[in-house]
Amino acid sequence: MKNTALNYQIALTLLKGIGPIKARQLISKVGGIEPIFHASYTSLSKITEIKSSFLKQMNREKALEESIKQVSYIEKHGIKSHFYLEDSYPRRLKQCTDSPLLLYNKGNSSLNNERLVAIVGTRHATEYGKSVCEEMIKGFVGKNIVVVSGLAYGIDICIHQLCLKYDIPTIGVLGHGLDRIYPNEHTIISEKMLQNGGLLTEFLAGTKPDRENFPMRNRIVAGMTDATIVIESKASGGSLITAELANDYSRDVFAIPGNVGQIHSAGCNLLISKQKAHLITGSQDFLKWMHWDEEKKTPSIQTSLFTDVSDEEQLLLSILKLEGELNIDVLSIKAKFSVSKTSVVLFNLEMIGAVKTLPGKKYRLI
Secondary structure (H helix, E strand, C coil): CCCCHHHHHHHHHHCCCCCHHHHHHHHHHHCCCHHHHHCCHHHHHHHHCCCHHHHHCCCHHHHHHHHHHHHHHHHHCCCEEEECCCCCCCCCHHHCCCCCCEEEEEECCCCCCCCEEEEEECCCCCHHHHHHHHHHHHHHCCCCCEEEECCCCCHHHHHHHHHHHCCCCEEEECCCCCCCCCCHHHHHHHHHHCCCEEEEECCCCCCCCCCCHHHHHHHHHHHCCCEEEEECCCCCCHHHHHHHHHHHCCCEEEECCCCCCCHHHHHHHHHHHCCCCEECCCHHHHHHHCCCCCCCCCCCCCCCCCCCCCHHHHHHHHHHHHHCCEEHHHHHHHHCCCHHHHHHHHHHHHHCCCEEEECCCEEEEC
């Protein structure tokens, strides 16, 4: 049986000792995935400068064998796959150096919607937290926003339920394979989400919801979205991990404040006090911060904002004119440039007095 591209992609994620970062380095050095599995260890070692003894421990044959079973399951259950070099892969997540090589999803929501926001929180939501969730989701109606969360107890499942209620697309990111739902009580909700949203994971079928998988899940939640909102959290836990990751990825982070003595508001208050999150009190605050409260204006007929600029410079100018101020990472995503390339182009635009640098790695037209 001839191996397909998907076989090799899955097998790559199964190689012993090869994580996402090293796998990308291997692909870059050898010029593709297949040579990693078929070139001699001596040849690979020479090209990659990795010792043959280490490469032999990857267990290529076993990885390819397992990939055959996984492809069969994927095809049987209508699961979509997204390799990091493909256009269908979440473009925001591509900017994160530790992002997964391969993702699997079910459902009909775009992973590259124009606006994606993560909403996370405690597993022990209070009535206050639930009321904030409802106000937030009601405020998103008609704003072309896809809401991402983790399908966990508490705030997560409350958010998913409210998105279904108000007909807002919602994606649940899982810490296990698509052959199960954890917790099991959320199975019915997860099935409804497939009609307007979906489920997403980096884990293969058969992967159990082990404790160590959830921090990995959280990096997808933080990395695939424009911003993360924390609604109720203890002073430690998964929600704060997601917020920290979002900060590391230069994403905007927001938190709902709560009573000083309330244990489930301690994490939000801590993020705000350490200036790791913007304080918001509801959906309108958030939409205003993100400039999502304004109706987009149709660009003027004039196509050139400035004369004597390159095509790359003109593209960034056009985006900033349409969107207002943007973080460099978001601007890179919208322009489909690397962050380094965007930085160079922005520097040139600063030199000619076309753009201005703002706090938080943001830029706007002058």
